[in-house]
Amino acid sequence: MTASETAAPKRVTRRRAQTRQRLLDAALEVFAEEGFGRSTVDQVCERAGYTRGAFYSNFTSLDELFLAMWEQRSGAMLDDLRDALDRLGDLETVSPDGALRAVLDAVPIDDAWYRVTAEFTAHALRNPSLRRVMAAREEAIHDTLLPLVEAALARAGRRVADRTGLGHALVAVHDGTSVQCLMEPDDEAVRQRREELFRHVVNAYSTAYSTQSEGALDE
Amino acid sequence: MTASETAAPKRVTRRRAQTRQRLLDAALEVFAEEGFGRSTVDQVCERAGYTRGAFYSNFTSLDELFLAMWEQRSGAMLDDLRDALDRLGDLETVSPDGALRAVLDAVPIDDAWYRVTAEFTAHALRNPSLRRVMAAREEAIHDTLLPLVEAALARAGRRVADRTGLGHALVAVHDGTSVQCLMEPDDEAVRQRREELFRHVVNAYSTAYSTQSEGALDE
């Protein structure tokens, strides 16, 4: 039921890939503006510069496109995160605080994407197969994020006690604070509170095992 | 533009109030099942046991009903919370840990309501006037919640340093962990992680000012 096995492995030509991609990109914009439920095939096509013929030649339903789009974008975000973490991994001397900020910068708070995700989440709560998709993604996030977080904390003389607890906490805090930031886009204080909450959480889920732990996270 | 001033203060008869309420109740169910965007006036009316005539006699659009329903339900949840906190306030001897659990029980994780809220949030991000409605509600939550949290912590010999920071953190953690609980309804571990995260946050945002603080939150 996943997007990778919807159809026979047909030859994907250049054109096909391009229009498909343009439809996916247009869909993100339209869904963000109108909401997925209120969006129509026509709107997506018009935005992408095609007609409905192109759509039905590439997808069978809006739901299918929604899933494909979400998987692509969330995969891309995960890749970005991975890259940022890899780049960070090289710098052995980075402080935990700097690492935190770097990670937060690597996962930008994009409001179009948030709206889409919120609806996708609600949609997934109604659809068991989508739920599995989301669960798999969350697991991937944990696998990507935790090793570096643990490494950064280790350099600060801290050890993570509850690995999965920390992973879930980070994701929850990210989701929860993202809304707040988007609701008050111009309020810098909200962003600072977000960062501080992250600091507290990282701190709470790790314990110092070396007394001269320089660079502790909290004040 | 709020619901309280949408129309002239017409005389509200018994019948009108009843059908209006039934429509609101039906709307919650339908929106939860189908998603707000995919819901139709017909579906709501059928579920409530009326026809479209009843609907257009009480509301002008699905959007208006959505707002009215959300305000009513979120207000009710806030009242529940207030009641639970009042009842808790009487018991002077309650432990902070018990208080936390009581509050968490007072704000049940209702998946129908969560789905609706998720869509409403996404909707509010597109609509400035709805955004103000949500902001007002968040403020009301803080005003209700913080006094008791501070009182409970004071009894445990702890003082809250950053009041608003804690408020936002609690809401963010609630929102973020609710999804996780709903995604894996049968996994008790998720619920425990949620509770632990709350403990950590409450702890991180408060500091002990009495050394013999019995009943500290963390182990």
Add this chain to the structure above:
DNA sequence: CGCATCCCATACATTCGCGTATCGAACGAA
């Protein structure tokens, strides 16, 4: 009980969105 008012059901016209079928044009391979 009788009356005036209000509220909801019904019917209607209209618009909108969907999915399909078909055809011309763009593309890729020789």
Add this chain to the structure above:
DNA sequence: TTCGTTCGATACGCGAATGTATGGGATGCG
């Protein structure tokens, strides 16, 4: 270039949802 294949535009029919206008039945009040 030429030919076969693929892709996307156009046109069509259909069903569904909307909003309104109107009428009948319920409700409240004397």
